[in-house]
Amino acid sequence: MIKAGIIGASGYAGNETLRLLLSHPNCEVVAVGGRSALGQKVSDLYPSYYEHCDLTFVSDEEVIEKADIIFAGLPSGLSEKYAKMCDEQGKKFVDLGADFRLHNEEDYKEWYKGEYKDKDLHQKQVYGLPELHRDAIKQASIIGNPGCYPTSVCLGLYPLLSHHLNASDHIIINSASGTTGAGKKLTEDTHFTKTNESFHPYKAGNHRHTPEIEQELSLMADKKVTVTFVPHLLPVNRGIVSTIYVKVDKDLDEIYKIYKETYQNERFVHVLPLGKNADLKFVTYTNDCHISLHMDERDHTLIIASTIDNMIKGTAGQAIQNMNLMYGLPEETGLQMVGPSF
Incomplete structure (x- = not known):
């Protein structure tokens, strides 16, 4: 034990x-x-x-x-x-x-x-995103558990960048998180009267997760990748939706096939059928990430929606996933939760 x-x-x-x-x-x-x-x-x-x-x-x-x-x-x-x-x-x-x-x-x-x-x-530190660094995590003694925003972004972009399918090195990311992402300490922005029936960006262009995102995306792509990252505060307790925009040089069907193949053996990452939309409601209280792919055919911009529970796959669940790897346990041990249906 x-x-x-x-x-x-x-x-x-x-x-x-x-x-x-x-x-x-x-x-x-x-x-x-x-x-x-x-x-x-x-x-x-x-x-x-x-x-x-x-x-x-x-x-x-x-x-x-x-x-x-x-x-x-x-x-x-x-x-x-x-x-x-x-x-x-x-x-x-x-x-x-x-x-x-x-x-x-x-x-x-x-x-x-x-x-x-x-x-x-x-x-000795290892970046603890299992889908990218599984072998290193198994041998690690010190894990830097990823931030919640970077988790959603990195999982959303990994198949694309690792297969060099992006036609532009600059990526635009709009992410929205529930208020638990701000931590327990109350601030002006997290008062109920401020967040209720509100939706707004914050720390646009200067959020602390930016270098972490760029670090991991650059490793995927084997070259420097820069992002414009704009987080938003949602009036919900938990959940993140990251909507990512990047120019591509392949059609949607081919990209979708690569995403499905990349994540086919991953217990916690699910690429939804084309035409479906990732929705934070259905990943809350789970360690799952849902990804949906969309294409603006007018200028060949791929639109990636990646959603997680910021407190589980974005924090505690991922930490336990890392623990399981460090101790040689099946990765999903203690994390086999199914999201709500309504």
């Missing part, structure tokens, strides 16, 4: 990881940390755990002491010291935040205003 601990379990990402791990047949959650809730029971903070989980929030150090694998749901800049502790003790570490996603420290300095204090530690 895998002994798991969660640092930052009082926040949305850590809490969702706890919720999913409680149903995992090969894992036991042995400790949870949450500085804002230290000494409280999980069920005091989240009543849904009443008589399901009686764990009490303990110190982060105690979480690491008790567990074999640690999930950290922390703001950027806070995970490195815990990853180092785990590394020194021979324990596995999955960072749900941004500290181990970017290969280039200069990108981290520019977009997150921090630095890598232990550069050798970052040589």
